[in-house]
Amino acid sequence: LVGLNAPADEQLWQRARDGDRDAFGLLFDRHSRTIYNYCFRRTADWSLAEDLTSLVFLEGWRRRDEVQFIDGGVLPWLFGVATNLIRNRRRTARRHRAALARLAPAEAERDFADDLLDRLADQEQMQRVLDHLRRLPRAMQDVLALCVWSELSYGDAAIALGIPVGTVRSRLSRARTQLAELERRSGHETDLSTPASATIHGGAR
Amino acid sequence: MSDLRASKARDIPARVQAERRARLLAAIRPDDGTRRPVARWFPGPRALMITTACALSAVALSLVLLLSAGRVAAPEAQAAILRHIAAALTTPPGMILHERAIVSGNAAELRLYELWAQADMQRIRVIKSGRDFSWDGSTFASYDAAANTITVKPNSQPPARPTVDYAVTLRELVESGKARIDRTTTIGGVAAYELSATATSAVLPGGTTAYVSTTDYHPLIIDYRDNGGATITYQKYEYLPGTSANLALLSLAAQHPAAKLAH
Numbered sequence: 001l002v003g004l005n006a007p008a009d010e011q012l013w014q015r016a017r018d019g020d021r022d023a024f025g026l027l028f029d030r031h032s033r034t035i036y037n038y039c040f041r042r043t044a045d046w047s048l049a050e051d052l053t054s055l056v057f058l059e060g061w062r063r064r065d066e067v068q069f070i071d072g073g074v075l076p077w078l079f080g081v082a083t084n085l086i087r088n089r090r091r092t093a094r095r096h097r098a099a100l101a102r103l104a105p106a107e108a109e110r111d112f113a114d115d116l117l118d119r120l121a122d123q124e125q126m127q128r129v130l131d132h133l134r135r136l137p138r139a140m141q142d143v144l145a146l147c148v149w150s151e152l153s154y155g156d157a158a159i160a161l162g163i164p165v166g167t168v169r170s171r172l173s174r175a176r177t178q179l180a181e182l183e184r185r186s187g188h189e190t191d192l193s194t195p196a197s198a199t200i201h202g203g204a205r
Numbered sequence: 206m207s208d209l210r211a212s213k214a215r216d217i218p219a220r221v222q223a224e225r226r227a228r229l230l231a232a233i234r235p236d237d238g239t240r241r242p243v244a245r246w247f248p249g250p251r252a253l254m255i256t257t258a259c260a261l262s263a264v265a266l267s268l269v270l271l272l273s274a275g276r277v278a279a280p281e282a283q284a285a286i287l288r289h290i291a292a293a294l295t296t297p298p299g300m301i302l303h304e305r306a307i308v309s310g311n312a313a314e315l316r317l318y319e320l321w322a323q324a325d326m327q328r329i330r331v332i333k334s335g336r337d338f339s340w341d342g343s344t345f346a347s348y349d350a351a352a353n354t355i356t357v358k359p360n361s362q363p364p365a366r367p368t369v370d371y372a373v374t375l376r377e378l379v380e381s382g383k384a385r386i387d388r389t390t391t392i393g394g395v396a397a398y399e400l401s402a403t404a405t406s407a408v409l410p411g412g413t414t415a416y417v418s419t420t421d422y423h424p425l426i427i428d429y430r431d432n433g434g435a436t437i438t439y440q441k442y443e444y445l446p447g448t449s450a451n452l453a454l455l456s457l458a459a460q461h462p463a464a465k466l467a468h
């Protein structure tokens with residue numbers, strides 16, 4: 001949570017550009033968890049999600065001239081960077097290997113034993129979900145993941161994907177229709193909601 | 206009902222988060238005016254004329270190459286291209302050469318290589334093989350990230366250029382008359398000339414192949430086959446103006462202001 005008196009992302013971003021690395025660290029502290037969970041839900045791999053989270057911030061920094069803020073916030077734009085990285089990760093794997101060599105901790109530091117079993121269960125469950133969603137076109141998967149799982153508004157998803165708000169709305173609608181049709185054919189119904197909020201049949205804002 | 210709910214949100218493990226944060230902050234460099242290649246995208250009038258002339262020459266030469274089915278038949282075309290490459294790899298006075306590349310080899314480990322060098326090589330800074338070091342004409346400095354320490358030693362002998370500047374080896378090969386243009390090709394979507402050594406060179410080992418852009422003649426890949434082999438894949442080759450901010454890129458102390466100094 002960002003306190004009322006905390007500087008907006010846009011201010012931190014500018015401070016970082018002016019040479020204050022800690023300001024970029026604060027942005028990482030503020031948004032890395034959200035990006036991490038988004039990356040996991042798109043890949044079903046916690047370890048890969050860690051790498052992707054680091055790369056999202058590094059890539060965000062590399063593309064800092066293109067940054068877009070919404071009400072002073074950078075998160076929707078970071079979602080866009082993450083979406084592109086996830087989409088292109090095989091093509092860019094070689095380029096990113098060098099960056100990851102600098103960004104990733106030593107293997108021993110990855111040991112997060114406390115909830116290891118829960119995380120393995122997450123991976124299995126998420127893999128099943130992704131296998132199911134892959135029946136949809138990639139563009140629809142992006143909109144579903146952003147608007148439903150990450151609970152972005154239509155406007156924020158539009159910024160993330162670089163498309164008009166109307167396109168977000170229509171893709172989400174078509175995605176729901178197609179999923180319903182697929183489920184009807186298989187004799188099932190779909191629940192795409194996050195654990196915290198059952199919004200699949202409601203709407204994003 | 207198919208359960209397509211997303212997984213429960215979790216934290217990045219605390220130790221991993223802290224380590225990644227530290228590494229991320231070490232990897233970024235705040236703005237200092239170094240990101241835009243000078244006169245490459247926004248040339249002044251004189252530079253624009255030169256750029257235009259070069260571009261026209263490049264187009265003409267490319268046509269010659271294309272009409273000869275990817276091979277360079279005319280010695281005149283070969284010589285002209287080699288002259289352009291040599292010129293493009295020469296740092297203009299007052300500018301700072303900046304190269305960034307990924308080095309891969311039989312060690313299978315990818316390494317970042319980055320160089321900043323004044324035109325006369327009187328000051329350089331290199332990140333290579335995991336080390337960050339500099340030479341300013343009288344002292345050699347090396348940064349130890351683990352100890353956050355810069356060690357400075359008096360040294361008036363400049364490092365051997367080929368050991369710090371991969372591209373200079375290409376220029377010296379071209380100037381030695383031992384290089385030839387084999388063909389035109391495409392590297393990562395960029396039209397390129399493929400060069401090779403006509404004879405084993407003191408500068409480049411035999412079997413070396415290099416690729417330079419047909420547009421600005423800057424290196425794209427240098428591929429060594431001998432001595433274990435290594436491939437240098439360029440991400441950046443540019444000339445920066447000699448502003449104080451850019452000159453600071455040559456200084457380890459400026460780049461690691463919190464580091465301790467040791468002599």
